[in-house]
Amino acid sequence: MGKSEIMVKPFCLGGNVFGWTIDEATSFEVLDAFVEMGGNFIDTADVYSARTPGSEGGTSEGIIGKWFKSRNSRDKIVLATKIGHKMANGKGLGRAWIMQGVEDSLRRLQTDVIDLYQSHTDDKETPLEETLRAYDDLIKQGKVRAIGSSNYDGARTQEAEDFSTQLGIARYDCTQPFYNFVHREEYERDLEPVLLKNQIGCIPYFALASGFLSGKYRQGQPVPDTQRAKGVQDRYMNEAGWAALAEMESMAQRAGCTLAQAALAWLMARPSITAPIASATSVPQLQELMGALDVRLAEVSA
Secondary structure (H helix, E strand, O other), X not given: OOOOOOOOOOOEEEOOOEOOOEOHHHHHHHHHHHHHOOOOEEEOOOOOOOOOOOOOOOHHHHHHHHHHHHHOOHHHOEEEEEEOOOEOOEOOOOHHHHHHHHHHHXXXXXXXXXXXXXXXXOOOOOOHHHHHHHHHHHHHOOOEEEEEEEOOOHHHHHHHHHHHHHHOOOOEEEEEOEOOOOOOHHHHHHHHHHHHHHOOEEOOEOOOHXXXXXXXXXXXXXXXXXXXXXHHHHHHOOHHHXXXXXXXXXXXXXXXXXXXXXXXHXXXXXXXXXXXXXXOOOHHHHHHHHHHHHOOOOOOOO
């Protein structure tokens, strides 16, 4: 992961569904299966899942923490979480909130250390130096091993790298952008060159394009009446999206794998990618996703 000493499997399990679209018991089943299948990297955030009625966030971290305790499994996982989105008692990337937020996350996660602590979204109202110095102190205190960013563009990522180098403090060793086989141009033009130049790891989210790259949606077929499906329709169901889906399907056929596996394997094979993030709401779904680890595509940069 970047220049850090942290090593991960090239697949990251997304924790956004825990306590949102699947309950605690099902979350435990997915987490158990993940470890049994050799997985070791989980990403969550303090704000997951504030979308659940009656929740103020912290639900996903809380479930993972309970799982750590009940399974004695903390040492088997590289744990990533995030801070920055609005919570009930704070938001942003100012020092005071980072110092409070990390304690809240550590408590919910029932652990003494976070392996990768990430800025969930850029905070232009807080100087980068203040944010990075706060993270540097957390690393020195042993509460965080490495830091990362999320939703930063190339210029902001380079600015953060320059600050860290000039000040001799902790650097972002990883970033988490929106990137998949359909949504490519922004990342490949703007952010990827910065990551390769500075040896910064990358764990992209929406790796399966909200299910579009799993084959769940087909041209000419009715779109489910859900908010998620409508978002997919608006973003991907166009000429370019259908063409990309057909190209990915051709890759999958040649590799003898499913569409979802091909989409993940394509990301895994790119030089700038550390591990794509994907969520699973059931053990069978997780088994399919992790099957991508065994897929070798004929082409990876078409």
